[in-house]
Amino acid sequence: MGCGGSKKPAQPKVYDPTPDPITGLTEKDREMIVDSWKIIGSRSAIKQNALEFFLMLFAAYPYVQNYFGIFKNKQLSELRTSPKMRVHAASVFYYINSYVENIEDTETFMGLAEKMAVAHIARGITVEEFEKVRIVYVKFLPTVLGNKCTPSLEAAWDKLLKTQNAVFIMLAEEGSSDGDGSGGAESGSG
């Protein structure tokens, strides 16, 4: 008003900088995760992206592949066309989808991370493997997102996966200290 003819640029969105007290994710982090997931987890691409992620993981850390009896000692080229590999990879990315869907609902997000941890601890998987997943996932982001991938986006996803892994460590320690390695989200005492 009173400035006829001058076009003001749209006001940049002001984000609440307060990190979530449990996940550490800020409003901007959460928005970046949700936006990037629209590409990574899009209905048409999620299964192929999931497969490429697992091939990257196994290429970087071949020992992780050997945790999967059915994938042990197989060539990556063989896994690329394996229906079992596609299904396992897809199921993991559908689980990440449930994280993203609950990025604003910390209680559910933490509960889902707990279920993921309990199921894997029961199979003898340790936080070392989950750390490999985190490291490779961050490297995988630019392969899908290209120039839409920024350091702050990588940092946001890293924070999410670090939170998941913190839950893992906590539960693994509880399991080893109470001497009950039986696992099973439904048989827990919580």
Added chain:
Amino acid sequence: MGCGGSKKPAQPKVYDPTPDPITGLTEKDREMIVDSWKIIGSRSAIKQNALEFFLMLFAAYPYVQNYFGIFKNKQLSELRTSPKMRVHAASVFYYINSYVENIEDTETFMGLAEKMAVAHIARGITVEEFEKVRIVYVKFLPTVLGNKCTPSLEAAWDKLLKTQNAVFIMLAEEGSSDGDGSGGAESGSG
């Protein structure tokens, strides 16, 4: 053309009546499942719907509740506000979401059903419990969908869950015949 003024009704969509050879779902079945899931599994309602479904399941078959160590002998009113109950229910409905996302990709759908079966067989759950889930899920549909729920929609979902349960029976029989009840999708021989 040549019929000025008369409005023709839109042509009803013609569906391919051929059932998928593995799931038995027709094109119309799949469309009905996807359309109804937009309501049942909508982002804003999925967690509440999941909770209501589990409360219905436990009300109808209290013994199923006792398969969950952490829910055993609890009042339904207590479970309604339990964060663990909400998370477990949500994770099941997010898994159903992955079925719906793959309703046109039978190979992935069957692979996801297999993973679901293997994980539950490993915990000592039998097809009897999965049959209870199927029966209650079909009864749950009208409570969410109201007059959008039709007998043919119920039949479509029933077919989907029967297919899942057929996978369960097949794997449970394989497990008992080869004497290896260890389970674990990743340790299987397939």
